Amino acid sequence: MISLVVLTGIVGLMVAPGHLAPALAIAAVLCIALGAGAAGAINMWYDRDIDARMKRTATRPIPAGRIEPGPPLPMAWRSPPPPSSSWGWRPIGWPPALLALSIGFYVFVYTMWLKRRTSQNIVIGGAAGAFPPVIGWAAVTGNITLEPIILFAIIFFWTPPHFWALSLFAHADYERVGVPMLPVTHGREGRPASRSWSIRLSCFR
Structure with a gap:
């Protein structure tokens, strides 16, 4: 997932009109990667109870016992770059604000609120993964126009079916x-699989 976030962030940097110094471009990609890593670390810390019971996540560091549950959270909070770093000189400040919004959306909206409550979790929460090309674009141009919004929409609508x-x-x-x-x-055919699930999700329809 982090590789996809970094790749789409690079796309935003490359297609944006204008020029960004190589050092700043590298810093921008690094900031996006650190932000995605921080969000993933907090996600794994919060979901450690269910990760331990799922085959596809049981080998993650916390369920597998390679890391204690305590350290990842403060470490993750320190990982995202502060606004005063590579983009702080821009008066608009879009990139750090968007990066913070993306991390917060993934952690609080998707992981902590939606994931365990509604089948629409990835429909809404998937927006977090659609921010990187907008961040890359804003790092170069200092603004947000229709083009990065289209890039956002492509990833946003692709994420749920994927x-x-x-x-x-x-x-x-x-x-x-x-x-x-x-x-x-x-179910596989798209009909409610059971009455209990239907009742549980009714408040989200």
Whole structure:
């Protein structure tokens, strides 16, 4: 996931009109990577209880016992670059603000609020992964226009079907831990899989 975030961030840097010094471009990509890594670390810290019970995540550092649950959280909070770093000289300050928004959206909206509550979790939460090309664009131009919004929309609309296809293979995992991914709540054919799931998700429709 981090590789996708970094790649789309680089795309935003490359297609944006204007020029960014190589050192600043490298710093921008590094900041995006650090932000994605921080968000992922907090996600794994928060989801360590269900990660330990899912085959596809059981080998992650915390469930596997390679890292204690305590350290990753403060380390992750320190990872995102401060606004005064590579982009702080820009008066608009879009890139650090967007990076903070992306991290916050992934951690608080997707991981902590939506993931375990609604089958629409990835529909809404997927917006977090669509920010990197906008961040890259803003790092070069200092503004946000229609073009980066289109790049955002491409990733935003691609994410749910992509993740639902993957979750078909992890169906048993998600069902075991009670995460309401769409294939669990509505089955492979798209109909509600059980009355209990329908009742649980009714407040989100």
